[in-house]
Amino acid sequence: MSADTDPDASRHGAESTVRPPDGTDLGAADRDADERASRPDPADEPDADADPTTARAAAGLFERVLVVTDGTDVGEAAVEAGLDLASAHGATVDALYVVDTTEAWDVVVERREREGEAAVEAVEARGRERGVEVEKWFRYGTAHEEVLDFAEAHGVDLVVLGSARRTGLDRLVNPEPLPTRVQRGGSVPTLVVGVDDDR
Numbered sequence: 001m002s003a004d005t006d007p008d009a010s011r012h013g014a015e016s017t018v019r020p021p022d023g024t025d026l027g028a029a030d031r032d033a034d035e036r037a038s039r040p041d042p043a044d045e046p047d048a049d050a051d052p053t054t055a056r057a058a059a060g061l062f063e064r065v066l067v068v069t070d071g072t073d074v075g076e077a078a079v080e081a082g083l084d085l086a087s088a089h090g091a092t093v094d095a096l097y098v099v100d101t102t103e104a105w106d107v108v109v110e111r112r113e114r115e116g117e118a119a120v121e122a123v124e125a126r127g128r129e130r131g132v133e134v135e136k137w138f139r140y141g142t143a144h145e146e147v148l149d150f151a152e153a154h155g156v157d158l159v160v161l162g163s164a165r166r167t168g169l170d171r172l173v174n175p176e177p178l179p180t181r182v183q184r185g186g187s188v189p190t191l192v193v194g195v196d197d198d199r
Helices: 026-038 052-059 073-089 106-130 143-153 168-173 178-185
Strands: 064-068 092-100 134-141 158-163 190-194
Touching (some): 064 073, 073 092, 073 190, 092 143, 134 143, 143 178, 158 178, 178 190
Parallel strands (some): 064 092, 064 158, 092 134, 158 190
16 A cells, blocks of 8 residues: 555645654655555566467457458458458458369469459458458468468468358258368367348
8 A cells, every 4th residue: 555645635624644653754655655656566567377368368359360252242241240350359351362273274263363353452442441451362272271271370360251041052062161161170260251140
């Protein structure tokens, strides 16, 4: 407890609650109090043994949010959710477009490159409007593998993906869509956003 007295106490006719004992040098007491006040509080110092996840949560739950975009309505839902989260937590967004090279036709790959460029440019523009830093990325290969590799290599805190309602035929042709493969294969938290979730 500080040895300082309430400066307003004497003004209002109240008696000071702290009195130095007889023979005590009040100046020395003040110097001791000043010295204690200038010492850092151990509670304010970072704990070397503290969990880094807890320390990060104090500053903001996420630092890097990976948004997988494809320029479709499904990708747009993921972009909106990812930018909202990044804005709320002061995080950086990594906008990733994966060009699927399992379709070996050069014409298809070239078209996907153009679509991807437009998609990540749109994310960057929307991030700028919200004051969110966006980094644009392209990967080539199998989508879920590239997303997982990117998340691990760049220390991503959250992956945001879009997911559409699936028909019976789609379930037969593609039983494991991208969100399912990313959730199963990775250790990074994954948020799957439906097209209608934000409408």
